[in-house]
Amino acid sequence: MQKKEELIERAKKALNKLSLYGPDIDLSQFRSFKALEEKIGFENLDEKIIKKAEEVGFSYDQSSRSGSYFQLNNSSIYTKSRTKGLEIYSLEDALKMEEVKEKLWSLLSVDSDKFTAFASLVEKAGYVIIVRKGTKVDYPVQSCLFMNNVEVQAPHNIIIAEEDSSVNIITGCTIMPEVVGLHIGISEFFIGRNARVTFTMVHSWNKETHVRPRTAAIVEEGGEFINYYINVRSVLTLQTFPRIYLEGKNARAFSYSTVVASKNSIVDIGTEVVLNGENSRGEIVSKSISKDNAKIVTRGKLIANSKYTKGHLECNGLILSPSSKIYAVPELESNIDSTELTHEAAIGKIGEDEVNYLMSKGFSKEEATSILIKGFVSTRTKGLPDYLQKMLKNIDEMIVKVL
Amino acid sequence: MLLEIKNLFVNVGEREILSGINLFLEEGELSFLTGPNGSGKSSLLNTIIGIPKYEVKNGSILFNKRDLLRLSLTERAKIGVGIAFQYLPKIKGLLLKDLLTLISQKYGTPKETLEYYIDFLRVRELLERDVNVNFSGGEMKRVELLTLLVQRPKLALIDEPDSGVDVENVKIVSYAIKELLSEGSSALVVTHTGNVIKYIPDARAYVMLNGKIMCYGNAVDVFKDISTLGFDGCVQCKRKKN
Numbered sequence: 238m239q240k241k242e243e244l245i246e247r248a249k250k251a252l253n254k255l256s257l258y259g260p261d262i263d264l265s266q267f268r269s270f271k272a273l274e275e276k277i278g279f280e281n282l283d284e285k286i287i288k289k290a291e292e293v294g295f296s297y298d299q300s301s302r303s304g305s306y307f308q309l310n311n312s313s314i315y316t317k318s319r320t321k322g323l324e325i326y327s328l329e330d331a332l333k334m335e336e337v338k339e340k341l342w343s344l345l346s347v348d349s350d351k352f353t354a355f356a357s358l359v360e361k362a363g364y365v366i367i368v369r370k371g372t373k374v375d376y377p378v379q380s381c382l383f384m385n386n387v388e389v390q391a392p393h394n395i396i397i398a399e400e401d402s403s404v405n406i407i408t409g410c411t412i413m414p415e416v417v418g419l420h421i422g423i424s425e426f427f428i429g430r431n432a433r434v435t436f437t438m439v440h441s442w443n444k445e446t447h448v449r450p451r452t453a454a455i456v457e458e459g460g461e462f463i464n465y466y467i468n469v470r471s472v473l474t475l476q477t478f479p480r481i482y483l484e485g486k487n488a489r490a491f492s493y494s495t496v497v498a499s500k501n502s503i504v505d506i507g508t509e510v511v512l513n514g515e516n517s518r519g520e521i522v523s524k525s526i527s528k529d530n531a532k533i534v535t536r537g538k539l540i541a542n543s544k545y546t547k548g549h550l551e552c553n554g555l556i557l558s559p560s561s562k563i564y565a566v567p568e569l570e571s572n573i574d575s576t577e578l579t580h581e582a583a584i585g586k587i588g589e590d591e592v593n594y595l596m597s598k599g600f601s602k603e604e605a606t607s608i609l610i611k612g613f614v615s616t617r618t619k620g621l622p623d624y625l626q627k628m629l630k631n632i633d634e635m636i637v638k639v640l
Numbered sequence: 641m642l643l644e645i646k647n648l649f650v651n652v653g654e655r656e657i658l659s660g661i662n663l664f665l666e667e668g669e670l671s672f673l674t675g676p677n678g679s680g681k682s683s684l685l686n687t688i689i690g691i692p693k694y695e696v697k698n699g700s701i702l703f704n705k706r707d708l709l710r711l712s713l714t715e716r717a718k719i720g721v722g723i724a725f726q727y728l729p730k731i732k733g734l735l736l737k738d739l740l741t742l743i744s745q746k747y748g749t750p751k752e753t754l755e756y757y758i759d760f761l762r763v764r765e766l767l768e769r770d771v772n773v774n775f776s777g778g779e780m781k782r783v784e785l786l787t788l789l790v791q792r793p794k795l796a797l798i799d800e801p802d803s804g805v806d807v808e809n810v811k812i813v814s815y816a817i818k819e820l821l822s823e824g825s826s827a828l829v830v831t832h833t834g835n836v837i838k839y840i841p842d843a844r845a846y847v848m849l850n851g852k853i854m855c856y857g858n859a860v861d862v863f864k865d866i867s868t869l870g871f872d873g874c875v876q877c878k879r880k881k882n
Contacts, residue, residue: 588729590729591729591731593691593692593713594725594728594729594731595731596712596713596714596717597689597690597691597713597716597717597722597723597725598717598722598739598743598746598787598791599714599717599718599743599746599747599791600714600742600746601714602712602714608731608734608742609731609734611733611734612731612732612733612734612770613732613733614733615733
């Protein structure tokens with residue numbers, strides 16, 4: 238286990254270390270930030286906050302939810318599990334448990350860049366979800382990380398799915414329109430043998446927010462990690478590059494992301510899947526839409542280190558304005574001979590033939606365009622639970638509306 | 641007269657592809673359009689529906705006495721011109737069932753009618769799939785005919801419903817064309833092979849060559865001649881010139 242003092246020391250040294258990807262930002266503007274305890278209770282949340290949280294998939298009345306976590310600014314104001322074998326804690330409470338403490342900063346390093354360093358020094362709140370051995374959680378678990386009137390939020394989340402368990406988690410992160418903010422969410426996932434985690438993260442920021450999520454996951458033998466990331470509204474800058482380590486034999490990972498960028502937004506987003514386990518499988522699919530002067534870099538990397546592995550990478554970009562830019566960087570790396578890694582990338586504007594086709598069926602040009610954008614963003618995988626299918630459909634519609 | 645095309649000249653870019661077309665279609669009437677590859681059959685349909693790259697240089701197209709050339713693609717569809725294209729774009733992320741529902745809503749077609757035609761054209765198993773993605777030749781033709789039946793246009797432009805499909809599919813699309821006619825539509829059907837004529841023989845056929853209509857006549861007779869003389873025979877043909 239890493240000593241706290243050591244971590245702080247390392248973090249302090251890394252406070253100026255540039256991130257490998259994405260635009261740099263001057264963190265000194267946030268140095269004087271102090272996290273305060275929120276006085277407001279979950280029951281007394283403002284109508285506006287509830288509405289905004291629901292936009293990113295949070296169900297305030299918790300119908301059809303197995304458990305909930307709500308964080309307002311830098312305080313955990315609600316944790317609730319309604320299912321046996323499902324435990325939900327605030328980070329502070331969970332760190333009293335050795336099993337959680339030893340996992341903190343075990344997949345990510347505090348000194349990997351200035352953002353992890355900064356987050357580790359702030360490190361206020363975040364959730365810890367533990368699904369005990371054999372527990373199949375029926376309804377999804379939801380969490381919301383809400384920035385109401387603070388400029389910094391740096392939660393640390395830990396998700397542990399023990400052997401043979403399964404869970405669906407929906408996390409919504411959002412901010413009030415008028416707030417200027419920095420969000421660094423640290424997330425570490427531990428997916429045990431034959432466990433299955435479906436994690437959907439919906440971000441809805443404003444045009445003044447810098448977002449730097451830092452995520453890593455480890456998947457053991459036969460385990461499966463399905464990760465959806467959807468960024469609904471444009472941000473000022475966003476950079477993230479989750480790493481998924483498929484350690485065990487037959488482990489699987491699917492990572493899907495949808496990102497929208499408009500105005501002067503700069504986005505750098507990708508996923509890396511490391512195929513360390515024999516016969517492990519990874520799939521990365523990304524969809525990006527750029528508008529106005531926005532710039533999007535979309536990355537994907539598959540690394541094969543073990544035999545009989547298989548991976549596929551797909552980058553799709555839709556450019557809606559001549560002055561926006563999408564740059565796709567698909568990378569495949571194999572360190573053994575018996576693997577099969579493939580990739581495809583396609584960037585383009587809305588096809589004229591498609592628009593004409595729909596117009597000939599009676600749709601106006603605007604209707605045709607929005608049907609096509611919606612088609613582009615809609616992420617469909619077989620076997621997706623109904624609630625998620627429905628939720629993603631609503632989100633797809635919102636993306637088209639917001640654009 | 642439902643459709644009157646007079647002295648129509650059309651360019652794609654610098655190239656002239658239709659050179660003085662005259663063609664008429666009465667309400668409820670069926671006409672075939674045939675001719676060798678590149679003779680301008682599809683271009684004529686695409687010009688009637690209003691695909692922007694087909695630039696009309698001269699001539700007129702009247703539909704129910706309205707000047708079609710002043711209307712956009714969408715407006716033409718709305719006043720009753722429908723098309724079944726030969727080549728279809730794949731639309732990822734749009735389920736066929738969603739497209740059909742949207743079209744039905746647009747044209748006020750009852751749900752039962754849509755359901756009936758889905759079975760009529762045997763596309764039920766395609767409903768949950770993305771529009772035109774990995775559809776076979778026959779499936780695409782059936783889906784296009786289905787959208788026409790849902791639209792119920794006054795004029796149906798149908799581009800090669802019988803090419804690249806098996807006998808069974810030729811039969812199904814022919815019945816769909818018959819159904820359109822019995823619902824009161826007129827149809828202008830491009831056929832290269834003439835396979836559909838067997839099922840719907842009671843029609844006129846126009847023969848096109850190098851962007852011009854060379855002649856027209858009874859569809860069965862025209863195709864009999866073409867099968868013996870080939871399209872080259874058209875040049876010496878004694879049939880009535882257009």
